[in-house]
Amino acid sequence: MHLTGWTVALTALGVVPAAVTQSREVAFWWVAAVIALALLDTWMAPPTASVGVRRDVPGSVRLTQSTRSSLLVANVGRRRVRGAVRDAWQPSAGADETRHRFSLARGETVTFRTRLTPTRRGDRHAGAVTVRTDGPLRLAGRQRSLDAPARLRVLPEFASRRHLPSRLRRLREIDGRTAVQLKGAGSEFDSLRDYVIGDDVRAIDWRGTARRGEVVVRTYRPERDRRVVVVLDCARLSAARVGDAPRLDASIEASLLLAALASRAGDRVQATAFDRAEQARAASSGPAFMTELADALAPVEASLLEPDWPAMVRLVESRVSQRSLVVLLTTVETSALDSGLIEAVGALQRHHQVLVGSVEDPELGSMLRARGDADAVYGAGAASRALLEREAVATRLRQLGAEVVLALPDDLAPAVCDRYLALKAAGRL
Amino acid sequence: MTAPADLVVAPAGPGLAARARRGRLGIVAVALLAAIVALILLGSRGGDVVALSTENSRSTGARAVAQILRDHGVSVRQLDRLAQARVEDPAATTVVIAEPYLLGARQLEALAEYPGDVVLLGASDESLDALGIPATDEPVVIPRTEDARCSDPDALAAGTVRVSDEGLAATGDGVELCFLHGDAAGFGRAEVDGRTVTVIASAALVTNDQLDELGHAALALRVLGRHPEVVWYVADGFDSSLLTWGADGSRPTGEAPGSIDAVPDFLPPGTGTALYALALTVLVAAVWKARRFGALVAEPLPVVVRASEATRGRARLYRKARAAGRSAASLRAAAALRMGRRIGVPRSEGRDTLVAAIARASGRPAQDVDRLLYGPPPADDEALLTLISELDALESEVHRP
Numbered sequence: 001m002h003l004t005g006w007t008v009a010l011t012a013l014g015v016v017p018a019a020v021t022q023s024r025e026v027a028f029w030w031v032a033a034v035i036a037l038a039l040l041d042t043w044m045a046p047p048t049a050s051v052g053v054r055r056d057v058p059g060s061v062r063l064t065q066s067t068r069s070s071l072l073v074a075n076v077g078r079r080r081v082r083g084a085v086r087d088a089w090q091p092s093a094g095a096d097e098t099r100h101r102f103s104l105a106r107g108e109t110v111t112f113r114t115r116l117t118p119t120r121r122g123d124r125h126a127g128a129v130t131v132r133t134d135g136p137l138r139l140a141g142r143q144r145s146l147d148a149p150a151r152l153r154v155l156p157e158f159a160s161r162r163h164l165p166s167r168l169r170r171l172r173e174i175d176g177r178t179a180v181q182l183k184g185a186g187s188e189f190d191s192l193r194d195y196v197i198g199d200d201v202r203a204i205d206w207r208g209t210a211r212r213g214e215v216v217v218r219t220y221r222p223e224r225d226r227r228v229v230v231v232l233d234c235a236r237l238s239a240a241r242v243g244d245a246p247r248l249d250a251s252i253e254a255s256l257l258l259a260a261l262a263s264r265a266g267d268r269v270q271a272t273a274f275d276r277a278e279q280a281r282a283a284s285s286g287p288a289f290m291t292e293l294a295d296a297l298a299p300v301e302a303s304l305l306e307p308d309w310p311a312m313v314r315l316v317e318s319r320v321s322q323r324s325l326v327v328l329l330t331t332v333e334t335s336a337l338d339s340g341l342i343e344a345v346g347a348l349q350r351h352h353q354v355l356v357g358s359v360e361d362p363e364l365g366s367m368l369r370a371r372g373d374a375d376a377v378y379g380a381g382a383a384s385r386a387l388l389e390r391e392a393v394a395t396r397l398r399q400l401g402a403e404v405v406l407a408l409p410d411d412l413a414p415a416v417c418d419r420y421l422a423l424k425a426a427g428r429l
Numbered sequence: 430m431t432a433p434a435d436l437v438v439a440p441a442g443p444g445l446a447a448r449a450r451r452g453r454l455g456i457v458a459v460a461l462l463a464a465i466v467a468l469i470l471l472g473s474r475g476g477d478v479v480a481l482s483t484e485n486s487r488s489t490g491a492r493a494v495a496q497i498l499r500d501h502g503v504s505v506r507q508l509d510r511l512a513q514a515r516v517e518d519p520a521a522t523t524v525v526i527a528e529p530y531l532l533g534a535r536q537l538e539a540l541a542e543y544p545g546d547v548v549l550l551g552a553s554d555e556s557l558d559a560l561g562i563p564a565t566d567e568p569v570v571i572p573r574t575e576d577a578r579c580s581d582p583d584a585l586a587a588g589t590v591r592v593s594d595e596g597l598a599a600t601g602d603g604v605e606l607c608f609l610h611g612d613a614a615g616f617g618r619a620e621v622d623g624r625t626v627t628v629i630a631s632a633a634l635v636t637n638d639q640l641d642e643l644g645h646a647a648l649a650l651r652v653l654g655r656h657p658e659v660v661w662y663v664a665d666g667f668d669s670s671l672l673t674w675g676a677d678g679s680r681p682t683g684e685a686p687g688s689i690d691a692v693p694d695f696l697p698p699g700t701g702t703a704l705y706a707l708a709l710t711v712l713v714a715a716v717w718k719a720r721r722f723g724a725l726v727a728e729p730l731p732v733v734v735r736a737s738e739a740t741r742g743r744a745r746l747y748r749k750a751r752a753a754g755r756s757a758a759s760l761r762a763a764a765a766l767r768m769g770r771r772i773g774v775p776r777s778e779g780r781d782t783l784v785a786a787i788a789r790a791s792g793r794p795a796q797d798v799d800r801l802l803y804g805p806p807p808a809d810d811e812a813l814l815t816l817i818s819e820l821d822a823l824e825s826e827v828h829r830p
Contacts, residue, residue: 052436130723381756384763
């Protein structure tokens with residue numbers, strides 16, 4: 001049951017007889033009569049079972065974009081139904097107008113559209129659809145919440161895709177496919193051609209030269225069909241907030257950009273999100289890979305667990321047999337010494353090339369630069385200490401042969417891609 | 430148009446009978462609760478324990494005297510609030526005030542204006558003064574049975590009464606005191622402004638407990654039964670309303686401020702009831718607004734801890750400990766790292782190489798650079814700030830060679 005504003009208005013009208021008769025009993029009985037009328041109206045209202053609803057939700061939407069969820073309301077009863085529906089959504093789904101009034105004749109349907117502008121990545125769930133039917137007096141009516149489960153998958157924003165064109169240009173330069181013919185320095189044998197003046201004499205293929213009687217040189221191209229394994233650490237340290245979003249979001253951006261770049265470069269990419277067990281995975285399989293990856297990473301949330309690095313190593317070893325680039329998107333911190341990150345990187349580095357990407361906190365930078373009073377300088381001291389500790393861990397990782405990229409959240413994705421391109425150009429994949 | 434398929438429709442709810450069957454326990458519990466509440470309410474009515482109340486059948490109550498008065502055709506009406514009195518004919522009414530020391534000043538003023546007979550059970554200086562009786566309240570420590578020893582017919586009819594608790598001591602003429610116990614009289618009567626004010630200072634004699642002793646009954650019934658109407662009020666200190674009388678029961682006009690019913694007389698009549706109706710409307714509006722249009726949808730929130738929290742904590746520790754030396758060491762090491770990186774000196778190189786390289790790059794003497802980077806730790810905040818500003822200056826001077 002629910003009351004409408006008319007009930008209140010009618011009750012308020014009781015002030016007039018109460019004031020005229022100066023009798024509290026009149027006021028009291030007026031209210032009692034209005035309530036009785038409202039109860040009668042509720043009883044006369046069409047049953048909520050005479051209203052059927054159906055939700056139609058688009059499968060997914062990219063963060064910061066809007067979509068529309070439609071709610072079909074049908075009168076399946078025998079009478080005209082007047083009332084309202086509420087299309088409830090989680091607050092972060094960003095629904096603009098969730099309440100809609102309707103008046104439907106028998107068998108009629110109406111479709112309401114609720115505009116959704118999600119504010120957070122992940123699965124946004126809809127709440128129940130609440131139906132109110134008004135009684136003939138419009139004083140009160142029946143109310144019922146219907147379970148109409150719906151889910152809107154909010155894909156990562158992938159704001160770093162603006163960096164993709166410039167990286168692809170670089171890739172083409174390495175590849176040697178540019179108009180300027182900057183011959184790429186790959187490591188994979190491509191073909192033999194005649195020597196022209198200016199070629200590096202080290203590239204001369206003596207065996208071919210002997211066979212042909214002319215000087216021929218080998219040409220190389222960047223490796224293709226390499227394997228790239230992106231491992232997102234979605235454990236405790238990724239849950240911490242950097243700027244406005246958790247660290248994990250920056251890692252997801254980086255993995256999306258890297259996947260986009262690497263799959264264009266002809267490499268096979270697979271991604272996994274890991275804390276103590278695998279939370280999500282996607283492997284390159286044709287043109288839909290980027291969508292699949294975004295879809296797989298969208299619902300990943302950072303857990304408050306300590307990462308299980310040895311298990312991660314076992315997982316990677318089971319997935320790839322040949323030498324690959326393992327991109328570990330995690331946090332380089334002193335706690336990495338205890339959690340086993342260094343040992344894991346060491347173990348992976350024996351068979352693969354490891355690239356460790358870590359999100360830096362911009363706040364640390366501002367603390368580091370803060371001057372003015374003693375408090376600010378103590379803050380700068382603490383930030384320096386944190387920086388030195390992180391630098392020590394990074395140095396330790398570099399000594400193991402791993403590449404380490406420390407970057408601010410917005411810079412992580414391009415920085416990781418640049419390092420990938422550098423590795424590719426150097427033929428270290 | 431036919432309704433499309435796969436609609437979500439509320440299942441037809443169970444019938445009233447089914448619901449009643451399912452909620453049997455709840456219904457029984459509610460009924461039981463209602464019965465208990467009703468019993469308590471009914472029971473509480475008989476359980477009046479207010480001293481000198483005409484409803485109180487215990488030893489401290491005055492139900493006996495009220496019943497005897499009623500048996501003799503006197504109507505006894507007990508008031509909860511003084512304003513309910515609405516005495517129609519003051520000449521034929523006795524207003525009985527028990528525990529008068531609990532009356533407020535304005536109530537006493539109104540009582541003084543009242544034209545009819547008043548009986549006080551108990552006494553207080555303020556009430557005696559307000560009613561114009563030249564006497565004061567005198568405590569009686571040891572109760573004693575006393576003879577009337579005065580010319581008042583009621584007192585003479587009673588003969589002897591027990592004087593206890595309180596008595597009256599005269600301060601002037603105009604009051605007849607009876608049953609004197611030393612200075613304190615158990616009974617006093619005065620004619621003031623054409624009405625009779627009677628004080629039974631030893632009020633215990635009208636209680637159920639003592640009414641049948643000595644001449645108590647005679648005194649009480651004669652004093653209280655003078656007029657066919659008795660209005661009985663036990664002051665309680667919470668009620669601040671005034672005694673009302675007159676043909677329309679509206680004198681004095683208005684009531685004391687602080688009363689719930691207080692309505693200033695410049696407002697039109699009916700304002701109070703209109704406000705009452707509005708209050709009921711507010712209740713209905715609360716019900717209207719309180720009914721939620723479906724449940725709230727829970728939002729699973731992400732972790733809100735900032736990544737820099739640990740570093741900020743460390744900064745606070747440094748600050749609290751005034752760890753200038755430790756702080757400076759970190760800042761120096763970080764500056765050395767940055768400068769070394771800028772001029773291409775790897776971290777593994779020793780102190781001398783780095784100092785020499787920085788001195789070359791900045792054009793400063795090597796001792797100066799060495800003091801800044803590896804000098805003694807600063808002793809206090811002042812020294813720390815100086816060191817840091819010098820270090821910043823040095824860092825800004827280091828350029829790639």
